[in-house]
Amino acid sequence: METLGGPEVLRLEDVADEPHAGPGQVRVRVRAAGLNPMDWVIISNEEIAARFGISLPTGFGFDFAGVVDEVGEGAEGFAVGDRVFGGALSRAVADHVVVTLSADQLLHTPDAVDDVTASTLPVAAATAAAALAAARVGDGDTVLIGGAAGGVGVFAVQLARLAGARVLATSSEGSFEFLRGLGAEPIRYGEGLVDRVRAAAPDGIDAATDLYGTETAYAALALDVPAERISTIAAQDPDLHVQATGGTDAEPGTLDHIASLVAEGRLVVPIAAQYPVEQIREAVELQAGRHVRGKVVVTL
Structure with missing residues (x-):
């Protein structure tokens, strides 16, 4: 990407110099990249991009899954041919991603989990787990x-049910049957x-987590849920004094555990939805609409 903005600024480019793994690094041949709201929010304007340390030119996406095809000196725990998934800020949607093990996220993909599914886990699954932990759901x-x-x-509902909780889930009426299929009671x-x-x-109700904005958090307060048992992940309200959290707050081992549950x-x-990388704009437009049930994945 040479400019910041919406999905319209995304385009495929051939890079002259193929990246290679250096010391402490692993190169992954990417097979799938899961999309998240943060991907397009980060590239939307200069202020937000700078906050995340992004400068132009830049790539796109965070979540990926694929196969290790180069291992640099000192990069222990991985070998060529290993199936992996992880996160690389604004670099995931590419033929290859070079991961620095001391700074980026890389995990082994269980045999029973396909690459498309694995590519959805890093941000969304970790964020869901952190949101439930912050609200102390049990x-x-x-x-x-x-x-x-x-x-x-979709992760939060299932993780809460696995923890033994009853789940009341807010959505539009068009998603009611979908949520019932996950074990929730839609509202x-x-x-x-x-x-x-x-x-x-x-x-x-005992606890609440708002995964969209603030409506659910304020409703929980009105229902006398203690603020320390209400979490948010995307609230932009200085007057809302509840537990703000995100994927980086997830406990160590969270993604390995969730991948095992999937397996x-x-x-x-x-x-x-799945889109080939040639349709990256259409994929991001769908995801950015915020009315998708589940995950959108780009395949390479």
């Missing part, structure tokens, strides 16, 4: 999850949310 709780049908929500978002939640859970068939990853 066995016997009734938890309200806002934005539950999105890329983070329409928007005006009157507090009353609808109160009717669904007359004994109250065992205990957690499913709904793939809303």
